[in-house]
Amino acid sequence: MSEERYKGYFLGEVGQINPIDKLFAHRFESNFMRQVLGPIEGEKISYYETLFRSFLQYATDRQLKMDWMLGLHFIKWTEDFNKAGLLEQRMEDVLLRAAYFWMNATNIDLDYNHLLVTLNLGEIHTVFLASKSQHPTKLPTLKRVHLKTISVPTGIGYVRLINLSLTDCEWAML
Amino acid sequence: MLIGVNWTSPHNYKVIKDLAGEGDVDFCEILIDNFLHYDPCDIKKSLPTRDCSFHIMNSHFLEKDREGLHALSDRIKKCIDVLDPLYVSDHIGKFYHNGRKFPFMQEVSYKDVVGFFEEKAQFWSDLLGCKVYYENFPSFEKQNPSQLSFFDNILASMGSKANVLFDISNAIVNQLNTGEQASEWYKIFKNTKHFHVGGYQKAGDTKYFLDSHDRDISSETLDFIKKYIVPLDTKETTLVIERDYNIEFNSWLRDIRCIRGLFRKT
Numbered sequence: 001m002s003e004e005r006y007k008g009y010f011l012g013e014v015g016q017i018n019p020i021d022k023l024f025a026h027r028f029e030s031n032f033m034r035q036v037l038g039p040i041e042g043e044k045i046s047y048y049e050t051l052f053r054s055f056l057q058y059a060t061d062r063q064l065k066m067d068w069m070l071g072l073h074f075i076k077w078t079e080d081f082n083k084a085g086l087l088e089q090r091m092e093d094v095l096l097r098a099a100y101f102w103m104n105a106t107n108i109d110l111d112y113n114h115l116l117v118t119l120n121l122g123e124i125h126t127v128f129l130a131s132k133s134q135h136p137t138k139l140p141t142l143k144r145v146h147l148k149t150i151s152v153p154t155g156i157g158y159v160r161l162i163n164l165s166l167t168d169c170e171w172a173m174l
Numbered sequence: 175m176l177i178g179v180n181w182t183s184p185h186n187y188k189v190i191k192d193l194a195g196e197g198d199v200d201f202c203e204i205l206i207d208n209f210l211h212y213d214p215c216d217i218k219k220s221l222p223t224r225d226c227s228f229h230i231m232n233s234h235f236l237e238k239d240r241e242g243l244h245a246l247s248d249r250i251k252k253c254i255d256v257l258d259p260l261y262v263s264d265h266i267g268k269f270y271h272n273g274r275k276f277p278f279m280q281e282v283s284y285k286d287v288v289g290f291f292e293e294k295a296q297f298w299s300d301l302l303g304c305k306v307y308y309e310n311f312p313s314f315e316k317q318n319p320s321q322l323s324f325f326d327n328i329l330a331s332m333g334s335k336a337n338v339l340f341d342i343s344n345a346i347v348n349q350l351n352t353g354e355q356a357s358e359w360y361k362i363f364k365n366t367k368h369f370h371v372g373g374y375q376k377a378g379d380t381k382y383f384l385d386s387h388d389r390d391i392s393s394e395t396l397d398f399i400k401k402y403i404v405p406l407d408t409k410e411t412t413l414v415i416e417r418d419y420n421i422e423f424n425s426w427l428r429d430i431r432c433i434r435g436l437f438r439k440t
């Protein structure tokens with residue numbers, strides 16, 4: 001494996017001559033697109049590939065980490081570049097997938113047990129609470145919640161919690 | 175041969191418990207990364223099988239700093255002390271490129287890591303307090319030095335600190351992708367007691383195969399087991415039959431019984 005190969009992993013394009021770059025692109029898309037956007041079938045795939053590649057370039061330029069927050073970055077990108085109207089996916093669904101990814105990848109943010117992700121844009125006010133599994137036989141949980149005691153800033157944000165106490169929350173905004 | 179299955183999270187707890195209930199599973203291999211936030215005593219009480227082993231996916235021991243490895247090893251060590259696993263295994267992988275995290279592990283460039291691998295692996299083994307078994311990678315392309323010669327060299331020099339967790343189907347995927355014969359690994363895997371096997375598939379319309387862990391074990395893999403692994407069987411030898419996707423009780427059980435049958439015939 002060369003450095004060019006690793007670079008190709010992020011920037012590979014469908015139809016490239018080098019088949020291994022195509023393989024990387026294939027595998028990255030099948031993971032990334034499903035993680036962020038959910039299953040996409042049939043003819044729509046090529047349309048979303050175009051959107052995806054544009055976003056991938058944005059993520060590459062800004063050195064965004066390919067972790068659970070990528071879905072949140074995707075929402076911000078669609079909003080900032082007026083692409084939200086082009087998407088058939090609801091922003092809430094993308095938010096939900098980001099929270100789902102976090103709560104199932106328990107090696108991420110190992111010391112935190114809960115994650116609140118918020119979307120507060122115009123008419124949309126959504127908060128999801130993702131809680132990691134607390135026992136080897138118990139599944140993690142994901143809920144839509146209403147926050148009564150604290151206000152959520154405008155935009156897309158998240159807060160990680162060790163214990164579920166909403167007092168003194170400091171919201172991280174994207 | 176002790177036959178195991180991979181316990182990756184609470185999501186597949188029930189199917190593993192059901193498989194264990196059939197009496198054909200001897201132990202579960204815990205993907206310990208996903209269990210480190212639990213009380214180790216809770217894991218022990220919840221074990222769906224009598225014995226267990228540990229598989230580490232995200233130690234990043236080649237890339238993480240010493241402080242980070244200390245913190246991670248403290249947690250794993252507590253689990254080792256309570257659960258007394260049959261073995262502890264890890265991956266020789268690359269997780270970052272220019273500071274950016276890959277969505278999942280990539281194969282390292284062996285010529286790039288050969289100079290510092292031993293020092294890092296020695297440190298990691300010392301922190302965990304045990305020998306670490308490293309899984310071979312389902313390569314996409316040939317390298318120089320080859321993965322096989324890399325393993326050959328490091329195992330020769332690290333004797334008590336490292337060995338191979340030989341993934342049979344990974345070696346076959348490697349063979350399909352690179353032309354390097356899986357049987358050439360014999361000189362490596364004849365000296366280990368721990369094995370993996372899983373399903374693989376073609377990657378879309380490419381010429382490559384992926385270790386997909388989503389389907390039945392291939393006939394090519396079964397033939398390889400019959401010819402090379404069965405003769406190496408001892409009471410301490412382990413083989414984990416992995417499923418990560420399309421987890422379905424009946425097909426997983428069919429694979430387990432099929433492979434167990436190969437060893438009973440000897």
